[in-house]
Amino acid sequence: MKLKVDQQADALYLTLSDAPASRTDEVSPGVLLDYDDQDRVVGIEMLYLSKRVPDVDLRRLLFETVPQAG
Template identity: 85%
Template structure:
């Protein structure tokens, strides 16, 4: 999994798989989900990042994993 922030494009892209995207759907204005040939999500793009999250410091990203319930 990779997270890329492109400040020039004002966008964030979360890569979930290295499989190539075969199609994309804009599920909400400025939110694009990429799918592979088997219709699995391979990536999510968020456009207009500075407007959606103006207080976010992109230099300080925190990855948090939630434990599975027993």
């Protein structure tokens, strides 16, 4: 899994798989899902990032793993 923030494009892209995308759907304004040829989501793109989170410090991203219920 890879996360790429493109400040020039004002976009964030989360790669879920190395499989090539065969189609893209805009599921919400500025939120796009890329699908492979077997209809699996391989990537998620968010456009207009600065408008969605205006105070974000793109040099500091927090990743959190939620523990499994046991």
